[in-house]
Amino acid sequence: MTKEKVLRLLSPGEFVSGREIGEVLGLSRAAVWKAVQSLKTAGYEIESVTNRGYRLVGKADVLHLPEWTVLPEVDSTNNYLKQLAEAGAPHGTVVVSDCQTAGRGRLGRSFASPKGVGVYLSVLLRPEVAPGELLHLTAVAAVAGAEALEAVCGAKPGIKWTNDLIFGQKKVAGILTEMSLEAESGRVHYAIVGIGINCNQGEFPAEIEQVATSIFLETGAKVDRSEIARQIGRGILAAYDTMWQEKASWMAKYAENCVTIGREISVVRGSEARRGRALGIDEDGGLIVLYEDGTRATVNSGEVSIRGMYGYV
Numbered sequence: 001m002t003k004e005k006v007l008r009l010l011s012p013g014e015f016v017s018g019r020e021i022g023e024v025l026g027l028s029r030a031a032v033w034k035a036v037q038s039l040k041t042a043g044y045e046i047e048s049v050t051n052r053g054y055r056l057v058g059k060a061d062v063l064h065l066p067e068w069t070v071l072p073e074v075d076s077t078n079n080y081l082k083q084l085a086e087a088g089a090p091h092g093t094v095v096v097s098d099c100q101t102a103g104r105g106r107l108g109r110s111f112a113s114p115k116g117v118g119v120y121l122s123v124l125l126r127p128e129v130a131p132g133e134l135l136h137l138t139a140v141a142a143v144a145g146a147e148a149l150e151a152v153c154g155a156k157p158g159i160k161w162t163n164d165l166i167f168g169q170k171k172v173a174g175i176l177t178e179m180s181l182e183a184e185s186g187r188v189h190y191a192i193v194g195i196g197i198n199c200n201q202g203e204f205p206a207e208i209e210q211v212a213t214s215i216f217l218e219t220g221a222k223v224d225r226s227e228i229a230r231q232i233g234r235g236i237l238a239a240y241d242t243m244w245q246e247k248a249s250w251m252a253k254y255a256e257n258c259v260t261i262g263r264e265i266s267v268v269r270g271s272e273a274r275r276g277r278a279l280g281i282d283e284d285g286g287l288i289v290l291y292e293d294g295t296r297a298t299v300n301s302g303e304v305s306i307r308g309m310y311g312y313v
């Protein structure tokens, strides 16, 4: 896209003239001017001085990911990507949005997705396997997400089984994996891994302030959301490529980072809640639990709350 090419030639220090940009990109000066206007509209701060040209003033907090689809607003990136998937979009398609009006979490919950402060990203995968082969996908994505966050912000979140990334006692990111199955074969048609990251929020609405945090609140530094999105999207895609060959090593990393292990937990299914202790992770990312009555079981679904965290006291 022209405006992306123009952006690459602008620097925060030096002025670049419209003529120079035009020559490099083979554009008229009017076309350069138009591209600069549309960058400004997208949120970039660009200084224009007659006879000197253009200069990038500040690094705008806009999502700049030329390799992927970036939306200013959407109901849910998972929903949007589902439509692309149904229309034949290839494996590796990534959608990112600046905000979601109906962001979704596990178990029918909503995921608060305010504008300009978070990253809401979905990745399309087309594995040719039976659904049972994908049980560990969310766990692999959680490890990849935690590693990507550490690479960008220097602090590594823990993982609360199964799909939350946390700092201390609070959630910084959540993952929602959804699948479509082929009716005839029962095999996976496609899978979508969606991740929402609280990046630069300075505060949260009262309803979630006890349980939610952001990278900014944890580290004291605002993060470049494009960099977070890039690292997480690429990290999930790269992790997918090795999730079967290196399954044991992925699950070992998951267990190492999983804060649920060793804790007193409550496993909630519908109206039933059973207390026990989380002992470990099985080879598919399931949570091995020793219940109070002495029975052991592996939990693959449902809600697990940890004593002392998110309100389970």
Ligand code: BTN
Pocket: 075, 076, 077, 078, 079, 100, 102, 103, 104, 105, 106, 107, 109, 111, 119, 120, 121, 122, 163, 173, 174, 175, 176, 194, 195, 196, 197
């Ligand atoms: C959870 O907290 O249970 C999971 C939250 C997942 C949120 C992400 S944001 C991008 C993608 N689109 C959605 O609607 N949900 C996921």
